[in-house]
Amino acid sequence: MAYKRISPAPVAEGGTGAITLTDHGILVGSGTSAIDAITMTDGQLLIGKTGAFDPIAASMTSSGGTITITPGGGTLNIDTAAAIAASFPTDAGTATPAAGALTVAGGTNIASAGAGSTVTLNLDAALTGITSVTAANGGELRTGITAGDTLLLKAYNNTGASYTTFGTLTANLTPTFDLASAVTIGGAYIYRASGTDVPVADGGTGVSTLTAYSVICGGTAATNPVQALASVGNAGEVLTSNGAAALPTWQAAGGGGITWSVVTIDAGITVNTGIIANKAGLLTMTLPGTAAISDQIRITGINTAVGWRIAQNANQQIFFGDQSTTVGVGGYLEATAIRDSVELVCVVAGASTVYNVVSSIGNITVV
Numbered sequence: 579m580a581y582k583r584i585s586p587a588p589v590a591e592g593g594t595g596a597i598t599l600t601d602h603g604i605l606v607g608s609g610t611s612a613i614d615a616i617t618m619t620d621g622q623l624l625i626g627k628t629g630a631f632d633p634i635a636a637s638m639t640s641s642g643g644t645i646t647i648t649p650g651g652g653t654l655n656i657d658t659a660a661a662i663a664a665s666f667p668t669d670a671g672t673a674t675p676a677a678g679a680l681t682v683a684g685g686t687n688i689a690s691a692g693a694g695s696t697v698t699l700n701l702d703a704a705l706t707g708i709t710s711v712t713a714a715n716g717g718e719l720r721t722g723i724t725a726g727d728t729l730l731l732k733a734y735n736n737t738g739a740s741y742t743t744f745g746t747l748t749a750n751l752t753p754t755f756d757l758a759s760a761v762t763i764g765g766a767y768i769y770r771a772s773g774t775d776v777p778v779a780d781g782g783t784g785v786s787t788l789t790a791y792s793v794i795c796g797g798t799a800a801t802n803p804v805q806a807l808a809s810v811g812n813a814g815e816v817l818t819s820n821g822a823a824a825l826p827t828w829q830a831a832g833g834g835g836i837t838w839s840v841v842t843i844d845a846g847i848t849v850n851t852g853i854i855a856n857k858a859g860l861l862t863m864t865l866p867g868t869a870a871i872s873d874q875i876r877i878t879g880i881n882t883a884v885g886w887r888i889a890q891n892a893n894q895q896i897f898f899g900d901q902s903t904t905v906g907v908g909g910y911l912e913a914t915a916i917r918d919s920v921e922l923v924c925v926v927a928g929a930s931t932v933y934n935v936v937s938s939i940g941n942i943t944v945v
Contacts, residue, residue, distance in 0.1 A: 589613070606632045621649020721749040778803065793817060795825055818872065827870055836876055847888070849873035849924070855886035855913075864889040869924040869931045878919035878939075885913030888922075893930035896922065901944045911935070912943040 587593025589610050596612045599605065603615030604624065616624070618635040625636050638647045638654070648655040666673045666680060673680060684690040687702045713719075721729040731745035746756045761768055769776045776782020784803025788794065792806040811817070811828035819826045838852035844862045847853065849869050855861040855877060863877065863886060879885040888896070888911040896903045896911055903909030911920060918940030926932035935942070 586612070604633075604635075608632075619649075620651050621647075621654040623654070721747050721753070723749065725750050775803070777801065793826075818870075836874060838876075840880075847875055849875065852876040853878070853886070855879040856881050857886075860884045860912075861886045862889050863887070865891055865894050865931065865933070867891060868929055869927060869933075871924055871927045873924040875922040875933070876920070879913055879916050881916060885916055885918055887912040888920075894932070896933045896935065896944075897925075898935040898938070898942060898944050903944055908945075910945050912945065914941045914943055918942060 586597040589612065594605075594613045599613070600615035600617055603617050606614045606616055608614055614632060616632065616635055618624075619637075622635045622637050624633040626633050637649060638656070640647060644658065646657045648657070664674070666675075682690050682692070682697050682699075684699070686707060687705045689700045689702060691698045691700065719729065721727045727749040729747040730743050731747075732741040732743050734740075735742045742758075742760070744758045744761055746754075746758075748754045748756070757768070757770075759767075759770070759773070769780065769782065775784055775786045778784050778797065779801045783794075784797065789806040789808070789810070791810040792808075793810075795805050795807065797803050797805060805825060807825060807828075809828055817826045817828060836850060836852040838854060840854045840856050841861060841863065842857050844857075844864075846864045847866055849866050850873055853863055853876065855863075856879075858881060861879075861881075865875070865888065866873075875888075877886055877888065890896070890903065890905075890907055890909045892906050895905045895909060898911065903911065919938065920935050920942055921937040922933040923936050924931055925934050
C-alpha cells in the first residue's frame with residue numbers, strides 16, 4: 579500500500595499541525611488547530627486563566643512594594659523589602675517564632691490582648707510584688723479628678739489580716755490630707771487637735787483647760803501638769819510666794835495697795851482692805867475666817883458717834899504691843915474716840931490666825 583505525505587501532519591491525524599516549532603517555546607494545545615508556542619523571558623512564570631485561554635507568561639509583581647522580585651536567566655529571587663526577624667531578643671532571654679507565630683504574653687502586673695491586627699499591653703489596675711518605684715525629679719502621686727476621689731496610704735495588719743489606712747488624700751474644692759490617729763514620728767504618737775493633752779515632758783502643759791485670766795504655775799513636780807491659781811487677784815494686789823511647796827497667793831501691795839471703802843453696817847472683814855467706819859452707833863467688823871501671813875487689815879473712823887470694834891472668830895487673837903486680846907469670839911479691839919485707827923498684819927496663818935497691831939492712833943481698848 580502506498581502512503582501519501584501530507585505536510586504538515588494535522589493534529590487530527592496525530593500531527594502538530596505545524597512544520598516548525600519556536601525554539602525553546604512552550605507548546606500549548608489548541609483543539610484540532612496547530613499547536614501554539616509560548617515564549618518567555620527571564621524570571622517569567624506561566625499563569626493560567628479560567629476559560630478557553632492559553633496560559634500567559636508573566637512576571638511576578640508586588641503591588642504594595644513590600645516584596646522585591648528579581649528575575650534572572652532561569653532564576654527568580656523573592657525578598658521582603660526589609661529583613662524578617664527570625665528571633666526576638668528581650669530583657670530576659672530570646673523568643674523564636676513557632677509555626678510562623680510569635681506569642682506576646684503578659685508578665686508581672688501586665689496583661690496582653692489581641693484584636694484584629696493590634697496587640698495591646700495593659701498595666702494591671704492593682705500592682706503587686708513591685709520592689710521599688712523611683713520617680714523622676716518632680717514626680718507626682720495623685721488622686722482622681724472627681725470631687726471626693728481619695729488616695730489611701732495603707733499598711734498590712736498581720737493580726738487582723740487586713741490593711742490599716744494611715745493617710746487619706748481627698749480631691750475637692752479644697753483638697754485635704756488626713757492622717758490617722760495611729761501615725762507616729764520616731765515611734766511616738768503625734769499630738770493633735772482634739773487628742774490627748776501634751777505632757778510637760780514634751781513641751782506641753784499637761785492640761786486642756788485653764789482658768790481665764792489666771793496665773794499659771796509649775797506643777798507639783800518637774801514634769802507634772804501646770805497649775806492655775808484659783809483666783810485672778812484683785813486690783814492692786816501682787817503675787818506673793820508661799821514657799822516651794824505651795825502655790826503663791828495674791829496679796830495687797832505695799833504702801834497704798836490697800837483698797838479702802840466706807841462701811842455703815844456690821845460685816846466681815848476682807849484681807850488687804852481698809853475700812854472707813856461711818857455708822858451712827860458702834861460698827862462691829864469681824865476678822866476673816868482665815869488669812870495668810872502678811873495679809874493686812876486697816877480701820878479708821880469718821881462718825882461723830884461711837885467708833886468701831888474688831889471682833890474675832892474662834893481660835894483667833896490680836897497682839898497690841900505687850901497686850902493681847904482674849905483668844906476666840908470673846909476677844910476684840912475697840913476704838914474709844916471718833917478718829918481712832920489701827921493697822922493689823924497676819925503673823926500666824928490658817929484658821930487659828932494671829933494678828934499684830936503694827937500702827938495705831940488713839941487709845942485702843944484691848945479685851
